[in-house]
Amino acid sequence: MGTTVKLDTKTALLQAGKEIMLEKGYSNTGIQEVLTAVGVPKGSFYHYFDSKEDFALRIIEYADQMYGVKLASILKSSDVTPLNRLKNYCKEGKKNLTEQECGGGCLIGNLSQEMSDQSETLRKALDTVMSRWKEHFTQCILEGQKAGEINNAWSATKMAEFFLSSWEGTLMRAKSIKSVEPVNIFIDLMFNHILKTK
């Protein structure tokens, strides 16, 4: 029983931390705010995490686990063609952004933007996650290229890098102008032009 409760508290702290950090960023997130949200005393926090940076590292891992499963289920779905998997990924992203009223965006992208010059430890962890995600995109694009469904004039790695970078920038713009219009334009250009076979 003791172990179960401990696991729950840790997960609750990670979940609350993930939500608050998605909204406010790393620097703006106070440990006290997370503790209040979960309803546990300060001692609990330092039982599980060494520091705020360590907490962020665990949040990045936690987000990666949750998001990684979702990402793989979309990008590896064998019932759907590779190009349509990528489309489904964008549709899902647009749905989430709409639900968040064009706020939040991508935790990993947000933290990369905010923390890459501030903490080499966080930068490396974020880079590792993003590289793994990029690998999913590369595989999916490669499959689409082999099937003659995706433009093969550029390597799948390059296409995946461009897809991911552009997508992250698109989420940032949508947050900034509080509209999904940049996402609509991304989807239009990406699927009706950039990835399209000649």
Added chain:
Amino acid sequence: MGTTVKLDTKTALLQAGKEIMLEKGYSNTGIQEVLTAVGVPKGSFYHYFDSKEDFALRIIEYADQMYGVKLASILKSSDVTPLNRLKNYCKEGKKNLTEQECGGGCLIGNLSQEMSDQSETLRKALDTVMSRWKEHFTQCILEGQKAGEINNAWSATKMAEFFLSSWEGTLMRAKSIKSVEPVNIFIDLMFNHILKTK
């Protein structure tokens, strides 16, 4: 004389604030750090700025003025074709990023990512600046389309939105992986594929 000195102090505070905020973001920038960098007492700060948010607003205006001149000089250069002006913009961005050792990036983009959900006042100011920049890109793309130099299957507004969003995401990725490779890929795909006429 008095006026000149006052103006210099204010500009020095804005310049130091711009540099520190580019590196650290809004939340992580301490007023004291800015004061120390410039070598003026706290009273001076509140003589010129009402609050940290007000300081950030003035930094955004200041950055916009400086950057806006540079942007216009590149994107409106009549000696260069529209497509080559866009290329020059990217080359300039790559040069800056290399000089910054893939740190910093774009102040307006960074603050948009960090502050859009935190301060409606800053979000609106950032949106205004970015919209003005987008207008420069739109005009340049439109000119290139009219000259038959840029793909006209999509409106110049859509192309400009995509160019800007993707570029911002590319800078974020370059910061995150500490490499200009995403910028090279952006330039390759943008100029050899996306903007290219059929």
